[in-house]
Amino acid sequence: MTTLTPAILSELEKQSIELPSWAFGNSGTRFKVFGTPGTPRDPWEKIADAAQVNKYTALAPAVALHIPWDLVDSYDDLRKHAEDLGVALGTVNSNTFQDDEYKFGALTHEDAAVRQKAIDHHLACIDVMDATGSRDLKIWLAEGSNYPGQADLRGRQDRLNESLQKIYARLGDDQRLVLEYKFFEPAFYHTDVPDWGTSYAQVSTLGDKAMVCLDTGHHAPGTNIEFIVMQLLRLGKLGSFDFNSRFYADDDLIVGAADPFQLFRILFEVIRGGGLNNPDVAFMLDQCHNVEDKIPGQIRSVLNVQEMTARALLVDKDALTAAQKSGDVLAANAVFMDAFYTDVRPELAAWRESRGLAGDPMAAYAASGYQAKIAADRVGGVQAGWGA
């Protein structure tokens, strides 16, 4: 029985998911960061690891950088290094949460000098983008406050807008700014960009090159995330996804691991709204592999997105529309669930093989010996960590 039609396979063939360089370094919680053998010690090694994911899946042709974690002397060299390994350098992520001066804010800080420092950092990130050919500057802000009264919420919002205007003005014609929102953490009482509405209101004042980034782990409990996907696509402001999954807070687990059905619903709305393989909507992972192996963790992640995209593409839209129009709740839900419950894995494996890839990328990677090699080679030096 063939369920994955040529049209579906054609969409899947185009699918591309950007990997975060920081997923290959060590990460953890405030309680402990566990180290693992073979962890990269510099951006070059992170990109080498990322290229392994693409090698076995053909799904991950770009690697997102995080500045300053991925600062190098020559981005020309880094780009060539990446290209030699079959991948490109992708989105540039700024960081305004690890300097002592940012304790009480960066783009929103009361002190104009601190704000300027944070703005300058973003301008430097755009310099990197010019060198790497990256299109997107992704801005996630750790800014907020821990205690009521600590901060002037309104003043901060106004200052945020001023700062973003200055960064936006520096963008090249083919560059974009995507503003990520996050419900809470690391600030506990208030966060300056806590929800999609705030990100949308902010980027709407900037211009067409400013978009919203939706991280699937950054919402309050019970939030219907696919509704937000629908709304942002409808408003023309969904710039990118940070995929991961969560049980409670911003757990940054493997995408699809905590609630596979939620991922299905999200991808269905992506397709419904024209966001699949649409260059305006970047697919990216943002995960932390605290207790599991990192390269296989990333392989598992992109496969999860691929498999669930295949299922979402299987939804019989005509039957669904007919059931919706007739108010047949159970029939509509049945059409939807039928696609979700279809096991696309055997066909996907066969299709991979038809394209010269391993049917089981996890097994192929495990058999490759790469992990043992890096464990042996990467001795000495300082392992890259999530914050390094």
Next chain:
Amino acid sequence: MTTLTPAILSELEKQSIELPSWAFGNSGTRFKVFGTPGTPRDPWEKIADAAQVNKYTALAPAVALHIPWDLVDSYDDLRKHAEDLGVALGTVNSNTFQDDEYKFGALTHEDAAVRQKAIDHHLACIDVMDATGSRDLKIWLAEGSNYPGQADLRGRQDRLNESLQKIYARLGDDQRLVLEYKFFEPAFYHTDVPDWGTSYAQVSTLGDKAMVCLDTGHHAPGTNIEFIVMQLLRLGKLGSFDFNSRFYADDDLIVGAADPFQLFRILFEVIRGGGLNNPDVAFMLDQCHNVEDKIPGQIRSVLNVQEMTARALLVDKDALTAAQKSGDVLAANAVFMDAFYTDVRPELAAWRESRGLAGDPMAAYAASGYQAKIAADRVGGVQAGWGA
């Protein structure tokens, strides 16, 4: 020691909180609605009860109507009845959730005929507004779906916009439309206007006379509501409040009962953003007194808002700003908390007496004999219920 300065008392004197007519009828949960002696049997009796709240507090000079629950033959007569009792008719609330045809939506329904019926209902509500002199049409929509796949989220959002455009076009020059959002209930899987961002995106396409209504009980767990108050005031789109409080879902408890400090923070942001005694921002209650007495429940509610407004006005803004600018977290929080912990009740009682009101409105109402009188008089007929 006097803490409530003339400037503060002047603000408090201007304060006005609209009462919902439906708060005086019986209400409950899906499990049971308990009846109480003296419950009104028609809109005239509801307004008489509402007038009691204003009589003892001078805080509640207007009563919001709910159509069709408050349909009468002559709104001229109802207005005169209200005026004779010292109150005005206020916001008109539409209802598109109790007709069988609305089972799968109203303004968003797949069927144009059902949508038109719902639109027509809103036009009829504006007719009522013309007769009563009401300014605001408040739209809360129960629309959504219970099962993934049941509804076309995107199509519904587009249809919602079309329907709202038609309603908006009918508004008079001095009339407004306020669109309320709600996280969940009565739909369980998706709600068509679930968050402030959606309400804001929708009303922004309509025009200046369309605003957002913020119900304090309609957010996901952990949401920072005062941040949304700040943001909507900043964007010029906060049209009205529905005050109540909640522990878990949309409990519709007495405002300030569940988390008094949250109410303080909300009112602080109202003041900070220029929303207090600003005609653009209507203060309204939306509560259900399931187990407590209704008239005293409403008296307690408006007093809670008044007392907490007094505390929020007490915040020493200069000291707060100085602490915020210097990054002194504990000092800023202390300025904030000092106002919250100040017991303004004795001074407010004295001030009430100075204005010819009872110092203790709850006790004065209890002593008035009104409750016994309505319990004796209102025998026979059908008690008004939340949905009647």
Next chain:
Amino acid sequence: MTTLTPAILSELEKQSIELPSWAFGNSGTRFKVFGTPGTPRDPWEKIADAAQVNKYTALAPAVALHIPWDLVDSYDDLRKHAEDLGVALGTVNSNTFQDDEYKFGALTHEDAAVRQKAIDHHLACIDVMDATGSRDLKIWLAEGSNYPGQADLRGRQDRLNESLQKIYARLGDDQRLVLEYKFFEPAFYHTDVPDWGTSYAQVSTLGDKAMVCLDTGHHAPGTNIEFIVMQLLRLGKLGSFDFNSRFYADDDLIVGAADPFQLFRILFEVIRGGGLNNPDVAFMLDQCHNVEDKIPGQIRSVLNVQEMTARALLVDKDALTAAQKSGDVLAANAVFMDAFYTDVRPELAAWRESRGLAGDPMAAYAASGYQAKIAADRVGGVQAGWGA
């Protein structure tokens, strides 16, 4: 490819899921209860409808009663009626939430006379059990308070225990009491049996015939329900399940509809802990079909449980244990997910046919004409509602 081994099919053949009689009546939210053609008007018609579910699935051989909603003059007759239709009368559910006297509690009430009334109701339920041959008395209590200070939490807990002791004392040797817990609703501030710990602490003082009932929709957001399943099985106190699903509150949606993977995890722990087809652990549905058809809604529900049980039985326990012991997180998770993602539906359909059942029970019921028949026959009288 055959994945469902004889051992698995043997387990599935034994599976039995009790249906709630009230699922066949109308239900809704505090906003609206929608009616549907053909809704039963009395317990006899409810049981007839329930028998349809069993007819097409062979999964639902018992029907739970709710007293007083299902009061009849002769339980002998009702039992014969059920048996004639191929089903048995099952668990008896008490109701202490719809009398005016229970406004402030029943088994916990301050007034001994009200408590005695509630105790007597439970004793009457046991009389019904004697007549029907039911084993289990299920107690769900709506008791709690809406405002801090309203109730004496400690006194209520002590009174609850006294009342339960009296009910327990009346149980026959082969009868049990199962005490359900619920996080919130209809009380908003506190609930007298809010969590498994409270139910466990209470029933532990009663004796071996008192157990905990776990309703899958009665937990705080983010709660790991399968952990509780594991713990109660470990403690020997898991008496029964009320299956349903939820997105936010106690939505009472079709089991498995909101989070199929959660249902998988729960059933895996049932199997792991020896709870599958164990007479000590009753499987029951507790759902409300507010917008979908009721009989097909129940058919869909028992099929969901069956399909997910099949998947949970597919987990390769040896491989799982090996991966767990070696700390191979990705491998362990992969074994687990492999079972979840396996599409068991075609094999289950074939197996059903081999047993003389329809491969697709939903289609078979739809084709049977039963729905049209009851819509035509059941005209006049008062439709059964959730609270009737």
Next chain:
Amino acid sequence: MTTLTPAILSELEKQSIELPSWAFGNSGTRFKVFGTPGTPRDPWEKIADAAQVNKYTALAPAVALHIPWDLVDSYDDLRKHAEDLGVALGTVNSNTFQDDEYKFGALTHEDAAVRQKAIDHHLACIDVMDATGSRDLKIWLAEGSNYPGQADLRGRQDRLNESLQKIYARLGDDQRLVLEYKFFEPAFYHTDVPDWGTSYAQVSTLGDKAMVCLDTGHHAPGTNIEFIVMQLLRLGKLGSFDFNSRFYADDDLIVGAADPFQLFRILFEVIRGGGLNNPDVAFMLDQCHNVEDKIPGQIRSVLNVQEMTARALLVDKDALTAAQKSGDVLAANAVFMDAFYTDVRPELAAWRESRGLAGDPMAAYAASGYQAKIAADRVGGVQAGWGA
């Protein structure tokens, strides 16, 4: 007007709140730990800082230790150092979350050797208790898993019990074990002691010297914490509190900062259940001062507990009981709120002065010059951090 009666002041005089040594070191989130001048570099300096809190408040006569963070060569010397500064050494906290071997568990680990190591660590903690004269061993476990399937939930629970039995067996006659529960973090999918029910079930099997520790920040959203306080006191198993506050997750903010009314309700139930100044129930702080000053943060914290205890003692219990018994919801709530809204601060300040303390401990500490002194003195060395 005097509201704090001699009986109330007598209770307040007896009040004692243990401070955590780790609150004086640096702490932060996974994103960043900010350093501050004057931060202690060893246990001796932490105790010196803790003694400052007691000096200005007379509320904090004991300091809890964390092993191995507070390992010293001679606990005799440390005890004498503490006594010289007017404080005692209190609860000993174990740590099984920072060794690489504990990546997949400690007391629950699959490997008996790892379990034994974790057990031995607890035995070593009891050795410290013998040396310091501490009564309580507090066990908080970071154990759990991040992915479904990763761990055998049931096996871990059984192993946990075995390990606890071995630790319990080593306790002296006057020593206790308190087992803390936590909803989530650092494990994301499951936690081995996630709720009070699990902690209660575990300690109940150990014996009378094993109790539950309730950390106010360790519950699912919406949990009624005062209910749990009531229940554990009722069951005789509330061993200690870890006080702090939170807006969303385990924020570890200053107690009373996020929801003062919740703290009031908790303390009311403590009093109601006989837990105030009851030696069986230890009051302790467990907080992280990420962005605020640490010593004043602790002073503010113990004052918050004292002030809220005073308010909770003000509740007119006779009036409350009368209103509760008569079902007068508003009157009962009014009695409760009246106490909460009473401003006890001026009277407490006067009372402090009458006892030879500063009326305003925060101001007195600020004026003391201690902060400047430690900032100047404590240069060089390694600052103590939360994990060090």
